[in-house]
Amino acid sequence: MSVHDGPGIRTTLFLKGCPLRCLWCHNPENLRTEPSLSYTEKLCVGCGACAAVCPHGVHGFENGIHRLHHSACANCGACIAECLTGALKLYGRTATAEETAQLLLEDTDFYRQSGGGVTFSGGEPLLQSAFLREVMRLLKAHDVHIAVDTCGAVPWSAFEDVLPYADLFLYDIKHPDPEMHKKGTGAGNERILENLRRLHESGAPVEIRTPVIPGYNDAEETLLQIAAILKPYGNITCWRLLPYHSMAKGKYQALGMDYPMPETEMPDNTRMRALQQKLAAVCPIVKLSSDETN
Amino acid sequence: MKQEKMFTAIGPGYYEVKDRLFDQYVSPAYDESTGLPSGELEKGFAALARQDGTMSRMNLRSRLFAYLLDNTRIDVDPEDWFADHFDRCGDILRKHREGWRKELGEGALADDAQLLARGFRTGSFNAELDLGHISPGWRFLLQEGVPGILHILREKQQQPCDDTARDFYDSAIRMYTAVLGLIGRLEAQARRMQAAHPESADRMEKLAACLHTLQEGAPQTFYEALQLSYLMHQCIEFEGEYIRSMGSFELNFGRFYEADLAAGRITEEDAKELIRFFWLKFFSNTRGSGNGKNFYFGGLTDDETDNVGPLTYLAMDVFYELNLTDPKLSIKINHKTPQRFFEMIAKCLRDGRTNMVIVNDDETLEAIRKRGIPKEDSFDYLLIGCYEPAIEGKEVACNMCVKYNLSKPVELALFGGQDPLTGEKIGIDTGDSESFASFDEFYCAYERQMEKQLRDVQGAINQYEERWADINPEPLISSTFASCLEKGRDISQRGPVYNNTGSMGGGLANAADSLMTIKKLVFDEKRYTMAELKAMLRANFEGYEREHLYILNRVSKWGNNQEDVDAIAKRVAQSYTGFVNGVPNGRGGRYNASMFTLDHCFSLGHRTGALPDGRLAHHYIAKGIGTMTGMDKAGVTAQIQSVSKLDFTDIPNGSVLDIYLHPSAVDGEKGIHTLINLIRTYFNRGGYGLQFNILNADDLRKAQQHPEEYATLQVRVCGWNVYFVTLNEEQQNHFIETTMQLV
Secondary structure, three states: EEEOOOOOEEEEEOOOOOOOOOOOOOOHHHOOOOOOOOOOHHHHHOOOHHHOOOOOEEEEEOOOOOEEHHHHOOOHHHHHHHHHOOOOOOOOOOOOOHHHHHHHHHHHHHHHHOOEEEEEEEOHHHHHHHHHHHHHHHHOOOOOOEEEOOOOOOOHHHHHHHHOOOOEEEEOOOOOHHHHHHHHHHHOOHHHHHHHHHHHHHHHOEEEEEEEEEOOOOOOOHHHHHHHHHHHOOOOEEEEEEEEOOOHHHHHOOOOOOOOOOOOOOOOOOHHHHHHHHHOOOOOOEEOOOOOOO | OOOOOOOOOOOOOOOHHHHHHOOOOOOOOOHHHOOOOHHHHHHHHHHHHHHOOOHHHHHHHHHHHHHHHHHHHOOOOOOOOOOOEOOOOOHHHHHHHHHHHHHHHOOOOHHHHHHHHHHHHOEEEEEOOOOOOOOOOHHHHHHHHHHHHHHHHHHHHHHHOHHHHHHHHHHHHHHHHHHHHHHHHHHHHHHHHHOOOHHHHHHHHHHHHHHHHHHHOOOOOOHHHHHHHHHHHHHHHHOOOEOOOEEHHHHHHHHHHHHHHHHHOOOHHHHHHHHHHHHHHHHHHEEEEOOEEEEEEOEOOOOOEEEEOOOHHHHHHHHHOOOOOOOEEEEEEEEOHHHHHHHHHHHHHHOOOOOEEEEEEEHHHHHHHHHHOOOOHHEEEEEEOEEEEEEEOOEOOOOEEEEOEEEEEEHHOOOEEEOOOOEEEEEOOOOOOOOOOOOHHHHHHHHHHHHHHHHHHHHHHHHHHHOOHHHHHHHHOOOOOOOHHHOHHHHHHHHEEEEEEEEEEEHHHHHHHHHHHHHHHHOOOOOHHHHHHHHHHHHHOOOOOOHHHHHHOOOOOOOOOOOOHHHHHHHHHHHHHHHHHHOOOOOOOOOEEEOOOHHEEEEHHHHOOOOOOOOOOOOOOOOOOOOOOOOOOOOOHHHHHHHHHOHHHOOOOEOEEEEEEOOHHOHHHHHHHHHHHHHHHHHHHOOOOEEEEEEHHHHHHHHHHHHHHOOOOOEEOOEEEEEEEOOOHHHHHHHHHHHHHOO
16 A cells, blocks of 8 residues: 555556666666665575575575675575575566556555556656556556556657656655755756656646755755756755655665665654645645645 | 643652652552541442432442442642542442342343353453443533533433433442542642642642632633543543553644643643643553553544644653553544654654554544444544444443454364364354365354354343443443433433444454465365375364464464465355444444454463464463464565555454564664554555554563663553553463564
8 A cells, every 4th residue: 555656546557767866866676777786784584595595695594604706696596485584685687567557556455546547666767658657557447547657868759758647746856956956856956847848738736855965955046947947847846855865775784785874864754834824825735744745 | 932841840750750650550559637547438339328229229239339439538749730539449339230230140130141251261262341441522621611510410310311311320420529529539638738748849749739720610721621631531430341452642632732731830840740740640540561541632623623732742742751551542543644744643652652553543543433423423533442443422332342363263163163172062063074065165164153152142142231320330430421411311221322332253363264274275285185284283283283284384464464364264264244334233323343363362372272274272262353463474564565455444443453663674764654554555455453562572581581771672562551560471481472473
């Protein structure tokens, strides 16, 4: 059940691969296109079954401590089948559009009741826009509401693929300044802003999302600049501010990755509400994550 | 029209006195001048009790009751709005009754008592004559008042009737006269307080006037109605039963409130203040630990309207404001439920006031009618105890007579009728499980073991039920049932219109998951032989760690929307309800099935060996109708989908699905709608009852370490809430284990 990725009760499907490398990314398992091996230490009972079956020497035990060589992993999944506690997990698998749609339709009763539906997220789901288009077509046959959660840094043609089926885009604007955008995400924001303009032309409803990262984009003038960017676009239903959190740290560790984000405070509810109220004076559609859109 | 504040103008308010009144039942002091000291009272009681054998037990009981009520010490707190304090002499009547129960169990019903004891010892069932799942006919009581009921009794007494009825009328008159006397004594005490405490004179004047009216006739005002219902609650419990529903708050009190409001006798703020003092009575009784009392809110009164009215909204505001574990609420939700009311309920849940069960009104009405209750009576069901419907003023449903462990017959089918922990042969011979050729053969053995156990326990309970009148005659509560007055029969003598018995099936998840393991690993995949599986169970999986992990993590578990195991759970539920529903009981009624475990998940689990689902020996079994703790891997929507595959019209005695949510799933404005939509989806799919815990494991761990900082953190145990810090370690850990995987 997902409740913070669009209206109502939803199922969110995460697609792998992303063109950006945001320092604060909270889904690091979806950065790569290939499956990602994850190891949760506290679930490991040290049985060694993984090491026995791994053809690539990924798993080793030194003094009873499980050491992983993530770079050697070929994603064959042999260890996963043997790991009965679930300490080892492989994020990502290949699936057909039909089986994906089937899975997503399981909670249809909840979508109907709540005005919810399916959200495609990631990673960047539009990197697989042809596949996405097919899944969306199958879902639309059952009248399911569809949202696409995108960073916007993809060719416009990817948007064109899904436009006929998407009911809502959840669209990230992380920084108004191209240089700063590059600093935080690894890429400038030119294409993102251009795609936002074209989305406006297409008339598709868009919800803007801004992760509020202390010291990066939480200054009032920065957020006011974002508000100015959004102002001309009548297709924007809401601008949602999402507080930075460091809860993904554990996932980085499990994936054998370094946490790229420097130590940063996490804005609490009071601070977020204060920001939201200040911005509401110039941009009445600004909301926090659990506010209703109206 | 100028409204004068009657109840909030003078004297200390709720928040000034609540801490002191919270202790009102802890070590109560009574006015010595008002009655005999308890030692003397007990002597007098014992002398009367020695007359057993010279008169009917009903007669004797009424004399014992009247003697105590006439002579016990009482008091009135000058800062309280309600009067109910009398020395209960350590609940002497109830203890005395237990002597009668024991006497039967050692004499005429010795075989049955032994059968029940063996059931308990082997973790098969906890079963007893259920004297504690009863509700008075509240609306009848409030309509007639004590003098009104007394009047009817006297009229009946004058008419020709048989000896049993005569005995009933005589006894009931004696008891109601004693209650009237108690009200008179409380009035006099309030008058004394009025004189002795000038600062409370206004309050005591009003209290005395209220008590005076209640001696003259039926209650006329909201205040009088609340006073009568709480005082009768105390008197009836003193008589010997636990009251398990306080009825509908709106239907009991709404008409009084609206009339007061229209006549300018009360303001909204007055009414809120009275509700605060009234509900504090309940909270002071349980003090944040243990089972409490429920009021129900909402519900169809006929096919066209829901009963939610102005008083409901007022009371819900007070409920939210107080944030107490008691009283608890039963909420009836149906297709006519006003959205505003539903949103108030969801707001309570979201903000930690989870002491409520949400029941699917439409489905319950269907289930009740399916068991033969006519439509016109069906709307009057209240929720007894936790989740169990009974028709107010017409039905004594003894909802918790049998608490049965659905996984015990798995053990018996595996081990040829032998209970593996005690070694006792308690089942029938269903053959050597190692020679079974198919899962169906195993299931057949499982079902036969279950049937035998249920027939045995039903037989024993029926014997007890037939002797109920020798154990617990109870004319006081009986006289709130119009049919008891009409027939001259006590509730122990089939006086109510409907006389049914509840039988609870516990641990559906353990039974279904165990059967799934056997089907998949022994018969379908042939991964282990039956002999190997039994060896693992005997060893409590010690030395079989890998097999244990495989069973836990590679076999489908009930509650995750997986077709294979869900089909088995459905089959288990059908077997169980088939052996229960409609079976004649010992009081001219029938058995009705429920499916949940309550805190019996501990006592039954402690006496159950390792199970094929991977649960270790002595560990608790599943608590509600949903997954085993820690096994809900697919989330709340999958659990709702699984459980709603059951046919709840075949589970008329109720059930509950425990929903655990992380606070972030339901935070903010949207959280209210999310909760409503989860509930609606479950109900649209035919689900019955839901209760919520919205917690995160980190907070619970902190509360375990620093209880002082988490003194008011509520958790929903079963059909009631307690403060987390009052639970023992096993129960605390149960909550932590359950919430651990929520994100």
